[in-house]
Amino acid sequence: MEAVLLPVGAEVYAVPMESVREVVADPLITTLATAPRLVLGLFNLRGQIVPLFDTAALLGIGAVGAVNFAVVLQTPHGLAALAATGLPQRVLLETMTGVSELPGTIGAYRLGRRVAVLLDLAALLTPGSPGGRDRDVALPEGPG
Amino acid sequence: MAALTVQQIQTLFGQEAEARLTRLNQLLLELEGAAQDEGLIRSVFREFHSLKGSSAVAGLDEVSLLAHELEGLVEDLRCGRRQVTPDVIDRLLAGVDRLGVVIAGSSGDGGDVGTVPPRIVITEAAPHREAHSTVGVTSPQRGGPARSLIPATPPVPTRHPPLGTPRADATDAAAGGAVMVQMERLDELVGLLGEAAAAHLRVGRMLKDRFGVDPASCAEFNELSRSVNVLQDRVMRTRMVPVGTITDQLHRAVRDIARTQGKDIRWQVEGSDTEMDRGVLNQLSDSLLHLVRNAVDHGIESPDERAGNKAAQGTIRLHARQLGSEVIIAVSDDGRGINTQLVRERATRLGIDTADLSGDETLQLIFRSGLSTTAFVTDVSGRGVGLDVVKTNIEAARGRIEIHSELGSGTEFRIVVPITLAVLRCLVVEAGGHRFALPFHRVVLSQAHDPSRVTEADGRAMVWVDDQPVTVSTLVHTLGISDNGPSVGPIVVLTDTARRHAFQVDRLVGQRDVVLKGLSRLLPHLPAVAGASIEPDGSIFVVLDPPGLIGRARQLKRAIVPPPRPDSRHGPRRRILVVDDALTVRELQRSILQRAGFDVRVAIDGLQALSKLADEPVDLVLTDIEMPNMDGFALTTAIRAHSTLSNIPVLILSSRSSEADRQRGLDVGADGYIIKSGFDESDLLAAVNRLLGATA
Numbered sequence: 001m002e003a004v005l006l007p008v009g010a011e012v013y014a015v016p017m018e019s020v021r022e023v024v025a026d027p028l029i030t031t032l033a034t035a036p037r038l039v040l041g042l043f044n045l046r047g048q049i050v051p052l053f054d055t056a057a058l059l060g061i062g063a064v065g066a067v068n069f070a071v072v073l074q075t076p077h078g079l080a081a082l083a084a085t086g087l088p089q090r091v092l093l094e095t096m097t098g099v100s101e102l103p104g105t106i107g108a109y110r111l112g113r114r115v116a117v118l119l120d121l122a123a124l125l126t127p128g129s130p131g132g133r134d135r136d137v138a139l140p141e142g143p144g
Numbered sequence: 145m146a147a148l149t150v151q152q153i154q155t156l157f158g159q160e161a162e163a164r165l166t167r168l169n170q171l172l173l174e175l176e177g178a179a180q181d182e183g184l185i186r187s188v189f190r191e192f193h194s195l196k197g198s199s200a201v202a203g204l205d206e207v208s209l210l211a212h213e214l215e216g217l218v219e220d221l222r223c224g225r226r227q228v229t230p231d232v233i234d235r236l237l238a239g240v241d242r243l244g245v246v247i248a249g250s251s252g253d254g255g256d257v258g259t260v261p262p263r264i265v266i267t268e269a270a271p272h273r274e275a276h277s278t279v280g281v282t283s284p285q286r287g288g289p290a291r292s293l294i295p296a297t298p299p300v301p302t303r304h305p306p307l308g309t310p311r312a313d314a315t316d317a318a319a320g321g322a323v324m325v326q327m328e329r330l331d332e333l334v335g336l337l338g339e340a341a342a343a344h345l346r347v348g349r350m351l352k353d354r355f356g357v358d359p360a361s362c363a364e365f366n367e368l369s370r371s372v373n374v375l376q377d378r379v380m381r382t383r384m385v386p387v388g389t390i391t392d393q394l395h396r397a398v399r400d401i402a403r404t405q406g407k408d409i410r411w412q413v414e415g416s417d418t419e420m421d422r423g424v425l426n427q428l429s430d431s432l433l434h435l436v437r438n439a440v441d442h443g444i445e446s447p448d449e450r451a452g453n454k455a456a457q458g459t460i461r462l463h464a465r466q467l468g469s470e471v472i473i474a475v476s477d478d479g480r481g482i483n484t485q486l487v488r489e490r491a492t493r494l495g496i497d498t499a500d501l502s503g504d505e506t507l508q509l510i511f512r513s514g515l516s517t518t519a520f521v522t523d524v525s526g527r528g529v530g531l532d533v534v535k536t537n538i539e540a541a542r543g544r545i546e547i548h549s550e551l552g553s554g555t556e557f558r559i560v561v562p563i564t565l566a567v568l569r570c571l572v573v574e575a576g577g578h579r580f581a582l583p584f585h586r587v588v589l590s591q592a593h594d595p596s597r598v599t600e601a602d603g604r605a606m607v608w609v610d611d612q613p614v615t616v617s618t619l620v621h622t623l624g625i626s627d628n629g630p631s632v633g634p635i636v637v638l639t640d641t642a643r644r645h646a647f648q649v650d651r652l653v654g655q656r657d658v659v660l661k662g663l664s665r666l667l668p669h670l671p672a673v674a675g676a677s678i679e680p681d682g683s684i685f686v687v688l689d690p691p692g693l694i695g696r697a698r699q700l701k702r703a704i705v706p707p708p709r710p711d712s713r714h715g716p717r718r719r720i721l722v723v724d725d726a727l728t729v730r731e732l733q734r735s736i737l738q739r740a741g742f743d744v745r746v747a748i749d750g751l752q753a754l755s756k757l758a759d760e761p762v763d764l765v766l767t768d769i770e771m772p773n774m775d776g777f778a779l780t781t782a783i784r785a786h787s788t789l790s791n792i793p794v795l796i797l798s799s800r801s802s803e804a805d806r807q808r809g810l811d812v813g814a815d816g817y818i819i820k821s822g823f824d825e826s827d828l829l830a831a832v833n834r835l836l837g838a839t840a
Contacts, residue, residue, distance in 0.1 A: 030684040031578060032663075033623040034672050034696070042663075044682050047342035051664045077665045127665040 003093045005116055006071055007086030008055050008064055014093060014109065014116040015073065015082070023088050024070045024081070027052065040067060040083055052081045058124050059102050077127050082119075093118065150203060157202040159324070161247050164191050168240045170392045172233055173399060179228035188236070189218045195243065207246050214239045230403065237396070325382070327422070333379050337372075338659055342678065344372050349682065380564060383423070387464040387473065388416030390429050394436050398460055401440040408457045409444055415464035420471045421564035427541040428473070428559060431534040435475040435557050436460060438531075443479030443555055453552075454478065467732055469825065471563055476556035482507060482549040507547050511535040512642075542568070542585040546731070560732070568660045569825070570687060571739075572653040573636060576620035579685045581658055581677065586690035588637040590741045591717060593648055607646050609637050616646035617697040623672065634741065640691035647697070652741075655826045660687055672696045717743040718836055719760075723753040723767040723779065724797075729820075733766060733797070733828070740829050750774025754782055757789055764835055769798040769805070777812050784813035793835040797828070 002017035029041035029052060038057035042049050050072060056064045070081040071088050093116065096107040100117045104124040109116045168191050175184045192215040199207035214236060220226035347368075348359035359365045391413045402409040444450075444458035463474045484506045488498045491509050498506060511531050538545045543561030562569065562585070570581035571590070588609070599606050599613065606613040616635060620626070633650040658677040663670075671692030676684050720742045724730040734744045745762060747753035749771040757765070765783065769776035780794045796809045799820040809817045816831050 028683065030676070030686065031625070032667070032670070032673065032676075033578070033580070033625055033686055033688075034670050036668060039667060042676055042684050042686075044678055044684055046346060047339060047678065049661055049663070049676050049678065049684060051667050075666065080664060080666050125666050 001093050003091055004071060005089045005091055006055060006082060006084040009085055012114055012116045014118045015121060019073045019121055021072045021074045024072060026068060027070045045072060048079060050079045050081050052083060055082045059104055075125050080125055154202045157198050160198055161195060164195050165240055165244050167191055169396055172236050173395050175228060176233045185221050189222055192218055210243055210246060330382055337376055337379050341372050341376060344368060383421050384419040385422045385425060386416060387418045391416050391462060394432060397433055398436050398440055401437060407444055408447060409440060410457050410459045412459060412461040418464040418466050418471055423565055424541050424561050431537050434534050439475060439477040443477035445480050469563055470560050473559045474556055476554060478554040481551040481553055481555055483551055507549055567657040570656050570658045572656050573649040574651050574653055575649045576625040578625060579653060581685055581687040586638050587739050588639050588644060589738045590634050590636045590652055593635050607635060614644045614646050616648060619647045619649050622697045622700060638690040638694060640694050643694060645694040645697055658687060717741060719743045719762040721745045721747060721753060721756060721762045721765045723747045725749055725771040736825050736828060750779030753779055761789060764832060765792055765794045767796055769796060769800055777808060780812045780814050795831055795835060
């Protein structure tokens with residue numbers, strides 16, 4: 001299957017090509033106050049306001065740190081974007097080489113000497129509770 | 145062309161009948177006040193006659209028969225065999241109601257007339273009708289001889305059609321050339337136009353970034369800009385309907401209840417041609433109905449009570465007018481007024497401390513849940529809801545309601561709403577390096593953070609606002625964003641339906657009309673965020689939701705706001721004297737200026753203004769021209785001639801738009817002249833700030 005690779009730090013994840021609308025380099029992100037950590041913010045895609053999610057936080061493996069690229073996805077619930085730290089590339093994923101353990105993933109594919117984990121977008125991006133975790137909006141602590 | 149099916153014919157008839165029944169209601173109410181008007185009688189006859197014919201074509205025999213009987217009754221009037229009396233009007237109105245019920249039960253699509261998709265009539269000439277009419281004093285005659293289909297009893301007040309949808313007068317509109325348009329098509333147009341406008345801005349940016357062309361120097365781009373702006377204006381206007389589209393139904397409610405209660409009431413409408421967004425008017429209609437029913441039921445006294453003290457005939461007045469980007473609709477009566485002592489007693493019984501409340505503050509209590517329903521609701525006026533619901537509904541339309549009442553003289557409710565919901569006027573603030581928009585209708589005022597006004601109670605910091613303690617939080621802490629140390633910025637006081645809460649921000653940026661966009665459904669629900677908006681430069685700012693923000697602040701761990709450092713940038717509040725004899729204008733200006741952080745005094749004419757200035761000078765005078773005792777020109781002349789007041793800036797705000805008046809204003813020494821018809825909040829504040837030498 002055709003896919004787009006999302007480098008996240010030292011790891012590589014993949015999303016089906018048919019879900020990808022475009023890739024935006026260095027998006028200008030507006031912080032969304034009171035949103036949970038997995039929401040990095042909002043950016044303007046030619047007049048549409050698109051939420052940008054922290055791919056690592058969605059998977060529960062930390063945070064992406066710098067956002068160099070946003071992979072814009074067309075979901076049944078509108079546009080959404082996943083953060084990537086390196087240049088997303090188009091590849092052909094062939095035989096699945098193993099299962100993946102992280103929730104929100106489908107399986108692992110071999111890419112030369114590397115392994116790409118295919119994301120389950122329907123499970124990761126659900127209305128009202130992206131990632132299925134960390135959905136609660138934490139209240140900040142007062143200074144005192 | 146294929147012939148229409150019976151169902152299609154009946155659906156068409158449903159649409160036609162809706163317009164004709166609305167028209168009949170209007171005509172009959174007019175006829176009651178002009179019984180000898182043969183033209184009106186002929187018009188009523190024509191409407192029934194047309195309904196009879198159309199319903200027969202649609203195969204609705206029961207409707208046709210009923211219309212025929214009503215037509216016969218009007219024929220008696222036309223030939224002089226019967227006189228126009230309140231009883232006859234009762235029967236005809238009841239017949240119209242009955243027709244509505246029968247048609248609703250027999251429409252071809254299985255639904256009723258009310259289920260026809262909402263639509264709007266676009267016409268070049270808005271109906272303009274100033275209504276003055278009188279409701280009969282005699283008690284209704286019940287139980288008269290019944291005819292087969294026409295009810296002989298007067299209409300029961302609670303039975304007439306609900307006000308849910310403002311209706312357009314199809315007959316009037318047809319004369320001006322009109323076409324029915326489904327509301328969702330207009331909504332779609334507004335949405336598409338918003339996208340086109342955004343794309344237009346992007347093209348301008350692209351011209352500059354990629355080709356190094358200044359879009360302002362490109363004739364084609366400027367032409368496109370003009371066209372997009374005009375198109376936006378015109379499309380917005382298609383959504384506008386005159387207030388008059390619902391006043392007939394209000395008139396009907398007043399008339400029916402007055403007849404039932406044996407009261408003699410004059411119904412007066414001014415400004416019925418004032419236009420506003422159909423959606424806003426729709427949201428207000430039930431509240432207005434509630435207020436006029438309240439006025440008849442509780443406001444206007446019985447004829448016995450009025451005897452000797454007042455004119456026998458009571459008056460209920462609806463006055464609509466546009467002021468800047470808002471529409472003000474006042475419903476007033478010359479009845480008994482609200483007894484604040486009674487309100488205090490009832491509030492005390494509910495455990496509310498009223499000891500320190502002023503008269504005005506006591507009046508505000510009637511909008512509280514519980515109090516409003518126990519004290520001011522009956523089956524007639526309240527329909528089970530209280531003024532708290534009215535207030536909530538008006539706030540949902542981004543508006544506010546004010547009340548003024550004088551015992552023995554009457555009560556006025558004043559509803560102030562934005563003309564349209566398509567754009568949201570916001571106060572833009574900066575906090576923690578981010579910009580946020582706060583919907584203006586939730587902003588009570590903004591003011592410098594004055595340390596002397598801060599106190600601590602119940603583990604929270606409080607500031608004094610209008611002599612009431614209000615909890616204050618910092619916006620950055622409430623939103624959980626990092627800050628740059630203790631802020632010395634101003635405080636913005638926000639309100640939800642029940643509470644006020646102050647938020648300290650880093651600075652006020654200004655006002656902005658915002659096209660609010662909802663956030664992605666993929667995001668979790670964020671109660672403190674209403675949506676976001678895209679700036680012309682493509683950046684995004686977040687629009688906060690004050691009720692959610694207040695709720696979030698109250699959940700926060702209690703923490704005292706650090707006292708601000710003294711800062712020379714924030715001096716005492718600037719004082720402005722507003723001089724206008726019109727209460728509505730005066731209060732609106734006071735509201736705008738107070739929200740912008742000014743300390744506002746008011747005077748009702750030039751003489752009173754001079755007296756107040758002698759007691760306490762101000763930093764600026766904002767005055768109308770036409771006023772009793774001393775007009776604005778004379779006031780300005782007097783200020784300029786005064787030894788100690790002569791340097792106070794004077795800004796004239798007048799409905800006089802001639803160049804001669806403007807010149808005269810400048811000649812007598814005014815520093816600025818704003819015309820009321822084109823008056824805009826931001827223009828006013830910009831002019832005030834300019835004259836005060838303030839920076840945003």
